[in-house]
Amino acid sequence: MHWQTSRYLIDLSRPQVMAIVNLTPDSFSDGGEDSGPLEAIGRCERLLADGATMLDLGAESTRPGSQPVSVEQELARLLPVLDGVLSLGCPVSIDTNKPEVMAAALGRGADIINDVRALRAPGALGVVAAHQNCGVCLMHMRGEPASMQDDPVYADVVAEVSGFLVERMGIVEDAGISLGRVVLDPGIGFGKTPSHNIELLRRQREFCALGRPLLVGWSRKGTLGLLTGRPVHERQAASVAAALAAVEAGARILRVHDVAATADALKVWEAAGRLAG
Numbered sequence: 001m002h003w004q005t006s007r008y009l010i011d012l013s014r015p016q017v018m019a020i021v022n023l024t025p026d027s028f029s030d031g032g033e034d035s036g037p038l039e040a041i042g043r044c045e046r047l048l049a050d051g052a053t054m055l056d057l058g059a060e061s062t063r064p065g066s067q068p069v070s071v072e073q074e075l076a077r078l079l080p081v082l083d084g085v086l087s088l089g090c091p092v093s094i095d096t097n098k099p100e101v102m103a104a105a106l107g108r109g110a111d112i113i114n115d116v117r118a119l120r121a122p123g124a125l126g127v128v129a130a131h132q133n134c135g136v137c138l139m140h141m142r143g144e145p146a147s148m149q150d151d152p153v154y155a156d157v158v159a160e161v162s163g164f165l166v167e168r169m170g171i172v173e174d175a176g177i178s179l180g181r182v183v184l185d186p187g188i189g190f191g192k193t194p195s196h197n198i199e200l201l202r203r204q205r206e207f208c209a210l211g212r213p214l215l216v217g218w219s220r221k222g223t224l225g226l227l228t229g230r231p232v233h234e235r236q237a238a239s240v241a242a243a244l245a246a247v248e249a250g251a252r253i254l255r256v257h258d259v260a261a262t263a264d265a266l267k268v269w270e271a272a273g274r275l276a277g
């Protein structure tokens with residue numbers, strides 16, 4: 001299975017490590033690490049050396065309770081880093097839900113739009129459709145980041161998330177975006193309780209059956225804190241375990257903070273698969 005993006009046709013026969021690069025002062029687990037664009041670009045180089053196969057740049061936090069930032073602020077954080085990483089030889093994804101930011105980033109050469117709103121913001125669909133071949137990640141989110149964790153209720157979380165993703169695939173295809181450009185994400189922690197998140201992992205194969213590759217982001221999230229009793233910076237082992245469980249259940253792209261640990265774990269997982277096979 002492949003993923004068409006602006007500059008790269010990504011082969012997903014092996015799981016890919018998408019490195020999270022938060023350019024925000026308020027991200028829930030790694031905000032404020034970089035003091036400027038040059039430091040952020042240097043961090044991206046290290047993430048690639050550690051085994052990342054793509055970068056996901058985000059300049060607006062979407063953690064539970066976070067507040068939106070203006071287009072100008074998001075672009076001011078994003079574009080200097082984007083310009084610096086486009087020459088690093090890997091697909092560059094932009095984590096944004098604003099059509100203006102999507103248009104500017106795609107105009108500069110970004111490969112992928114990773115949208116936690118699945119192109120639902122007015123104008124977003126048109127921006128991505130107007131681009132010939134950029135990739136897009138459609139993620140499920142119930143509600144808004146500011147309030148999405150206020151007691152979300154589902155009759156069957158897997159069925160409802162699947163239904164949403166199928167509907168979004170139909171809408172993007174009708175807008176002229178071929179499905180070869182699309183990957184799907186159940187949106188761990190976005191309007192879901194810990195038991196919903198665990199159910200999404202237990203029954204993850206049902207999302208694989210939707211016909212497009214699955215991207216998942218378990219890294220350092222609250223459900224892992226609940227399972228282990230650990231604060232956000234002590235969730236590396238839990239994050240790697242969740243990533244491997246997701247790969248075992250068919251996920252093909254892992255959105256992670258702890259790149260080296262995840263890449264090492266994948267090497268062992270792949271070797272074990274070869275031995276077993």
Ligand code: HH2
Pocket residue numbers: 020022024026027028029058060061062063095114115116137139185187188215216217218255
């Ligand atoms: N999670 C976050 C942000 N973007 N995109 C996708 N496709 N899937 C996810 O699970 C996902 C995402 C939240 O995590 P993080 O980037 O670490 O935090 P913040 O939004 O505070 O920057």
